[in-house]
Amino acid sequence: MIEQTVQILAHERVADQYFRLVLRAPEIAPLVQPGQFAHVRVLPLKEALLRRPFSIFQANGDTFSILYKRVGKGTEALAQMEPGEPLSVIAPLGNGFAVPPRGSETPLLVAGGYGMAAMYLLAKRSPQKGVVFVGGRRAVDILCVEDFRALGWEVRITTEDGSLGEKGLVTQPLQAELQRAAAGSRLYACGPTPMLRAVSRLAEQFSVPAELSMDEHMCCGVGVCLACVIRVKSGESWEYQRSCTEGPVFDARQIVWEGQS
């Protein structure tokens, strides 16, 4: 982990409320592992003090990028920033996805909306190509499909309104695929919590391993504040573990979901 003020190299609107931000960070970029995140301080935000965590999308040479959705005042201020301006980042942070070794299970990636961004490096570095299942509300919420196809991965799209791909939830084609050939596959997922929970249920039903990138309100990003905790099995009971430090990626079998005890 490195704390640095880095420069914005490129910043563009990808679609609708989605933006891609490229940072020049020669010391950080080579360290990035799939599923890790950057904790970003948006300096023009005067009254909103906390850093914002973003999954790292791509890491190339001396740059890395994030793909984000403009949703609140932090991302609103970030969206106003231009190439050449500085951003303070702490990165790379967290425990990411385990890249499947050559000859192991077929990776099935499951992404909700811009959760796709967190999975790109995994697809790129995996020696086995697999299938990416991506779901969103509308066609405009489906991102980076061509980036995955360019890596030689198959992409299956679902939208809730049917405006692109199959109509419905991302777990439908995933379930069909597992019914067809569950043995020898391994799930990796990033997206909204209800989607992660549904993926976790399917993993259990079909007895396949799954790694989930969990999302909880984050504050310090480095493990000191204990804000972003997730309930994780521990012996006969459970304990809180930090999504910034022990996570954000957890083994689905270890998660204790809301309503379970």
Next chain:
Amino acid sequence: MNLSVQLGSLRMQNPVTVASGTFGYGAEYAQLLDLNQLGAVTVKGIRLNPVRGNPTPRTAEVTSGMLNAIGLQGPGVDGFIEKYWPFLRTLAVPTIINIWGTSVEEYAEVARRFDALGGVGALELNVSCPNIKEGGAQFGTDVALLRQVVAACRAATRLPLITKLSPNVPNIAPFARAAAEAGSDALAVTNSVPAMAIDAETRRPRLANVTGGLTGPCIKPIALKLVWEAAKAVQIPIIGMGGIQSATDAIEFLIAGATAIAVGTANFYEPQTAFHVLAGLQEYMERHRMTDVRELTGSLRVGA
């Protein structure tokens, strides 16, 4: 230039420490910071047994600050000694251990355990956490209980005792005096301010605990006044804290009457803050031709 300060028998090489709960157990920041440049490392609150803490969401950002209701999650005395003490004991600077309990006896027992450990810099008595059902704030908002807790810890250890006072009292002076009279070597002023935040769209509280403690720059004016009032009430030194994010903030606390200061919430968004404070303090002292940081303490100019 002298930057060192003394809190009872605790000597700090400079007046800058960190607020309990904002710095984990030190090791988490060791990759980013040289902890040996601090005056002391203050760790998150420990009670006798492990504590699971509150459900999430545990924090919420608000204008110029944040709310937290972590619920003092922690490993307990044994877990702390096993997991975190081996690193902390290698530091060249003292460790201040924040302790709490749900009874006077528990506070004293925790104090005894850390006294027996050897090598601890000081104990900070947390009598002011707003986020737990029993213990914490109840000891900090009742003068008689506060006196009992401090006296019991005093009897249990010879380590320097720092009593961390609650902001949630009508007048801090009697609490400051009770702590001093019961044997506290220093005060920490102040803890987070009880507060809440609501999401208007969902009509739900933004913290699972409903209420929490407000920290960050928005509480600095409240904390400054409390330090000023406590300093007038007692002779023992005070560690001032509450929203410090710059050297100027820290200097204001010293002028109000603090001998040392702690950086808290700012650690979350700018881990280098304590070092910026230290550098800025030295620059200020040079500019004002001061040779000893203690000249600043209580130097507020009131009236004509």
